[in-house]
Amino acid sequence: MSGKAIIILAMGFSIITSFLILKLNANSKEGVKTTVESFEETRARLIANSGVEVYLEKLRRNKTLLGDFSENPLMQGSYDISIAGPDSALQIVSTAYFGEITHQSIVKAKRDPIKFPPVLGALYVSSDNLSLQLNGNLEIDGNDHNTNGTPGPNPPLPGIAVDEKTDSAYIVDYLKPKISKDIKGYGGTPSVYTKQSSISDWGETTENIIFAADITLPSGTYGSGTVLGTPSEPKITYVTGDVHLSADAIGDGIMVVDGNLTMSGNFTYRGIILVYGKSTIETQIVGNGGVYGSTILVGENVSIHSTGNSSFFYSSEAIKNGMLNLKSSRFRILSWWE
Numbered sequence: 001m002s003g004k005a006i007i008i009l010a011m012g013f014s015i016i017t018s019f020l021i022l023k024l025n026a027n028s029k030e031g032v033k034t035t036v037e038s039f040e041e042t043r044a045r046l047i048a049n050s051g052v053e054v055y056l057e058k059l060r061r062n063k064t065l066l067g068d069f070s071e072n073p074l075m076q077g078s079y080d081i082s083i084a085g086p087d088s089a090l091q092i093v094s095t096a097y098f099g100e101i102t103h104q105s106i107v108k109a110k111r112d113p114i115k116f117p118p119v120l121g122a123l124y125v126s127s128d129n130l131s132l133q134l135n136g137n138l139e140i141d142g143n144d145h146n147t148n149g150t151p152g153p154n155p156p157l158p159g160i161a162v163d164e165k166t167d168s169a170y171i172v173d174y175l176k177p178k179i180s181k182d183i184k185g186y187g188g189t190p191s192v193y194t195k196q197s198s199i200s201d202w203g204e205t206t207e208n209i210i211f212a213a214d215i216t217l218p219s220g221t222y223g224s225g226t227v228l229g230t231p232s233e234p235k236i237t238y239v240t241g242d243v244h245l246s247a248d249a250i251g252d253g254i255m256v257v258d259g260n261l262t263m264s265g266n267f268t269y270r271g272i273i274l275v276y277g278k279s280t281i282e283t284q285i286v287g288n289g290g291v292y293g294s295t296i297l298v299g300e301n302v303s304i305h306s307t308g309n310s311s312f313f314y315s316s317e318a319i320k321n322g323m324l325n326l327k328s329s330r331f332r333i334l335s336w337w338e
Contacts, residue, residue: 037101043075044103045338048096051079052107052336055092059083059111060329063214087111087327089334108334114236114254114326115208117274119294120195121161122185122314126202127302130167134179136307138285142185145313147231147270147292154316159183159191168194185314202298206256206276212329213238219259223247228255234271234322245269246287253322263289263310270318272296285310293318 051072059065069081077098085091092107122142140159144152160183162168171192175183185191199205215228219241228251229235235253242259245267257275260283267289275283277299285304290311297304 040099040101041103043077044096044098044101045105047074047077047079047098048094048103048105048338050074051081051094051096052092052105055081055083055094056109056331059090059331063111063327063329090331103338106335106337108336109331110334112328112330112332114212114323114328115205116254116319116323117205117272117296118198119157119272119314119319120197121158121193122294122312123159124161124195124197124294124296125167125302125304126163126197126296126298127167127300129301130162130170131301131303132171132174133303133305134175137182137309138179138306139182139290139309139311139313140184140191141182141312142191142314145292145315146317147315152314152316156186156191157314158187158193158195159185159189159312161193161195163194163196165194168192202276206258206274208328209236209254209256209274210238212236212327213256214253216240217243219243221246222249223265224249227251228269229253229271231270231321232325234325236326252318253326260284263287264308265289269293270315271322272319274298293322 051074055069066083072079072081077096079094079096082093083090088110090109090111092109094105096103122140142157142159144154144156146152160171162171172190175190180190183190183192187193214235215237217237217239219239221244224247226245226249228237231252235251237251237253237255239255239257239259243257244262244264247265247267249267250269252270254272254274255269257273259277261273261275262284264286266287269291271293273291274296275298283297283302283304285306286308288309290313292313292315294314295312
């Protein structure tokens with residue numbers, strides 16, 4: 001092979017090699033670009049979906065949260081949130097920005113209703129051991145009352161409902177004639193009947209209510225100026241220990257007490273009071289206040305001490321008001337689009 005041929009072959013190989021190198025470099029740059037874009041798209045998607053989760057948690061705690069919330073920083077990017085619609089058809093739009101990429105997630109959700117415990121009487125007691133000390137002018141009435149004291153529309157319930165026949169017999173045998181005539185409701189006086197609740201796990205029932213609490217109170221005494229909900233804005237109240245509700249304290253909605261309950265003065269509540277404990281519950285009732293709705297006492301040992309002029313009235317109006325206006329903190333996702 002002549003020297004000229006060798007030079008021609010060498011130049012050809014050089015041109016081919018240069019072309020291959022240029023092609024590889026181009027592919028490499030294109031690959032890097034694709035990888036970067038894929039990373040940015042993934043990160044933007046993650047930011048958008050995380051934004052939805054963040055605001056679902058905020059909606060759990062702030063049950064009236066609606067509107068637009070812009071420029072929320074997250075993972076070196078940001079997102080905008082828009083929340084609109086009623087609780088039955090919430091729409092949450094999350095628009096995320098990362099690098100040159102924009103990603104949008106649109107979620108439709110429904111706030112689940114509060115699961116109310118069944119109302120079986122003006123006063124319902126579920127206990128292995130029941131103790132009573134009823135004195136004064138205590139009135140327990142299972143006839144339906146409106147919250148202004150006028151007769152309500154629903155049929156009567158027992159004044160006192162219990163889950164064991166032995167407890168029913170014990171209450172009837174214990175009641176003094178003066179107290180007996182003030183236990184009114186279904187079946188005449190004394191209105192004391194055995195009713196089986198559909199709830200087998202009161203712990204689960206109370207936990208579901210507590211999860212949605214609007215107000216959480218530590219153990220203590222709460223008197224004048226204490227407002228635990230109003231008729232127009234009832235609240236879910238959770239008391240973490242023994243509580244004394246006194247003077248002119250008022251409330252509307254559902255209250256769960258994880259401890260002993262003492263009511264005195266003119267304390268008035270419209271809705272359901274559920275006193276729950278795994279051991280002993282002591283309920284002391286002193287003064288002139290009362291409950292419109294239903295009072296539920298659940299524990300291994302329940303002791304009720306009463307003096308004064310307190311009243312416990314079944315009120316479908318008070319309970320219905322809570323059902324219509326109380327909001328849970330659980331959501332059902334209806335759709336999730338990206």
